[in-house]
Amino acid sequence: MTRPDPKQARKLANQARLVAIVLAGTMLLWMGAQYLGGQMGWDPRYVFLFDFAAIAAFFWALVVTYQIWRNRQG
Known part of the structure; x- marks a missing residue:
């Protein structure tokens, strides 16, 4: 087995x-938005915007994690 390229690593x-x-920032911001939305009585459709933004960030993280895993395999 060859050693990995230091730049690639x-x-x-x-x-x-x-x-x-x-991931950590998304969780903190999402939980904060949920808390503020409940305390300030935001309309649910605005709170759902934060939900969708969090889902998008988690999906991006999943895709990048998969790319990292694939690069480490090869």
Whole structure:
């Protein structure tokens, strides 16, 4: 087995770090929006916008995580 290219390994590590930051930030922002929406009596359709934004961020993180996994396999 050959050793991985250091530049490629650093790129994958940076991508993984970005995914972790996006996941954590999305969860915090989503929970904050849910709390504020309940406290301030926002219309549910506005709260659903935060839900859809969180789903989009989670889907992006899933796609990037899959790409990282595929690059590590090859």
